[in-house]
Amino acid sequence: MKIISVVGARPNFMKIAPFIKAIDIHNTKFQIPNSKFQILNTQEPIPKNQDQTPNTQYLSHLLVHTGQHYDIRMSGAFFRDLGIPEPDINLEIGSGTHAEQVGMTMIEFEKVLQREKPDWVVVVGDVNATLACTVTAKKELVKVCHIEAGLRSGDMSMPEEINRLVTDRLADLLLTPDRISIANLVKEGAAEHRIKMVGNIMIDTLEANRERAAGLEIEDIIARNTIENSKFHGPAPTPSLPQLGEGEREGAVSFAVITLHRPSNVDREDVLVPLFRFLADEVAGTMPLLWPVHPRAEKMLRQFGLWEEALAHPGLMMLHPLGYLEMLRLNMDARIMLTDSGGLQEECTVLGTPCLTMRWNTERPVTLREHGGASVLVGNSIDKIINEFLETLQMPRKPMRPELWDGKTAARCLEEILSFKC
Numbered sequence: 001m002k003i004i005s006v007v008g009a010r011p012n013f014m015k016i017a018p019f020i021k022a023i024d025i026h027n028t029k030f031q032i033p034n035s036k037f038q039i040l041n042t043q044e045p046i047p048k049n050q051d052q053t054p055n056t057q058y059l060s061h062l063l064v065h066t067g068q069h070y071d072i073r074m075s076g077a078f079f080r081d082l083g084i085p086e087p088d089i090n091l092e093i094g095s096g097t098h099a100e101q102v103g104m105t106m107i108e109f110e111k112v113l114q115r116e117k118p119d120w121v122v123v124v125g126d127v128n129a130t131l132a133c134t135v136t137a138k139k140e141l142v143k144v145c146h147i148e149a150g151l152r153s154g155d156m157s158m159p160e161e162i163n164r165l166v167t168d169r170l171a172d173l174l175l176t177p178d179r180i181s182i183a184n185l186v187k188e189g190a191a192e193h194r195i196k197m198v199g200n201i202m203i204d205t206l207e208a209n210r211e212r213a214a215g216l217e218i219e220d221i222i223a224r225n226t227i228e229n230s231k232f233h234g235p236a237p238t239p240s241l242p243q244l245g246e247g248e249r250e251g252a253v254s255f256a257v258i259t260l261h262r263p264s265n266v267d268r269e270d271v272l273v274p275l276f277r278f279l280a281d282e283v284a285g286t287m288p289l290l291w292p293v294h295p296r297a298e299k300m301l302r303q304f305g306l307w308e309e310a311l312a313h314p315g316l317m318m319l320h321p322l323g324y325l326e327m328l329r330l331n332m333d334a335r336i337m338l339t340d341s342g343g344l345q346e347e348c349t350v351l352g353t354p355c356l357t358m359r360w361n362t363e364r365p366v367t368l369r370e371h372g373g374a375s376v377l378v379g380n381s382i383d384k385i386i387n388e389f390l391e392t393l394q395m396p397r398k399p400m401r402p403e404l405w406d407g408k409t410a411a412r413c414l415e416e417i418l419s420f421k422c
């Protein structure tokens with residue numbers, strides 16, 4: 001059986017890493033010199049085995065990177081941190097409008113499919129690569145498996161919601177992280193035999209890397225990633241107060257982390273300027289605020305004349321986008337996370353980091369406090385954010401593990417592909 005898996009943008013990498021590892025583990029039974037976490041070149045002859053039932057088939061695998069994210073900090077660092085093999089094929093589509101990214105990916109991916117003729121295409125998440133490669137594969141009559149199917153925010157102004165809807169309408173096998181996602185798919189009319197709940201594959205990566213991340217020093221992360229000219233000179237960030245022993249609390253200041261990248265938060269001046277004022281005046285006045293800046297947010301901070309102030313602020317630590325292990329390390333000890341990222345909401349839930357989600361809706365309701373998670377939706381209204389911020393600061397860390405977020409999702413994904421019957 002031949003599988004092509006697809007990545008394009010940063011949130012894909014931590015989802016594909018455990019899946020590739022699961023393929024590698026599956027293939028070890030063939031005793032091929034396929035060293036751990038390496039993909040065989042498709043030119044190599046596929047070894048014959050007696051029994052050709054799906055579970056005992058050798059899996060030939062190719063990793064395709066569409067190239068939507070291409071910077072070392074947005075892409076390469078994740079391959080290195082997570083031990084993902086170099087992509088077999090890079091479509092190098094780069095930045096552009098949505099139509100440009102999707103259109104160019106389809107044109108290039110069609111050539112790959114026609115040449116490689118895979119049995120399955122595996123897509124993850126909700127980025128433009130997910131949509132483009134699903135549509136292309138279905139038109140080439142290739143089966144598609146969507147890992148992280150069934151998430152719905154109901155917000156059609158989010159490009160990701162459009163990507164999710166189209167992908168799930170077309171994909172053959174819909175692998176969901178939770179029961180709410182199953183209900184969403186059933187409500188939309190997906191046949192039940194296409195839907196399987198497997199848990200959250202990103203948590204496989206979190207569990208596999210917890211110990212390595214714990215070994216990183218926060219001050220080293222800051223030293224490696226501080227943006228030139230960032231003038232932070234507040235007290236050094238320390239681990240969250242509740243985690244420190246009695247004697248260690250004196251002088252400990254803890255820290256907050258902010259990440260912003262959604263167009264709805266960063267592209268509009270009337271939204272970003274008040275958000276920035278809240279972060280600079282309220283949060284960074286209370287405790288050190290670490291801000292790993294997404295390229296889109298940096299561009300807009302510059303455009304709205306806030307960049308120099310951000311760099312000069314004594315309580316704001318402006319950082320380059322962080323690697324996976326570095327971000328996980330900060331998340332393990334942050335007093336509070338402020339974010340508009342879906343993945344961080346999930347990681348905060350498992351780690352127990354109190355999280356203010358700067359969106360009006362979420363496709364990940366299991367991460368919300370009303371479902372036992374760590375996150376609360378605060379949108380981008382400053383009054384609401386300030387109230388919740390003050391309240392959230394009083395909250396203890398409370399880790400929560402939704403059903404099947406157990407670090408073993410990738411093996412279940414592969415099992416479902418191997419046993420899938422049309």
Ligand code: UD1
Binds near residue numbers: 009070095096
């Ligand atoms: C994309 C995903 C989003 C995901 C996010 C994580 C879609 C529709 N959106 O949004 O779901 O949460 O990735 O980052 O697929 N840029 C660089 N270097 C890079 C890549 C991009 O500087 O390696 C800059 C470019 O100026 C680009 C901007 O970042 O225009 C935005 O990148 P883009 O790929 O359009 O989308 P994201 O906002 O990153």
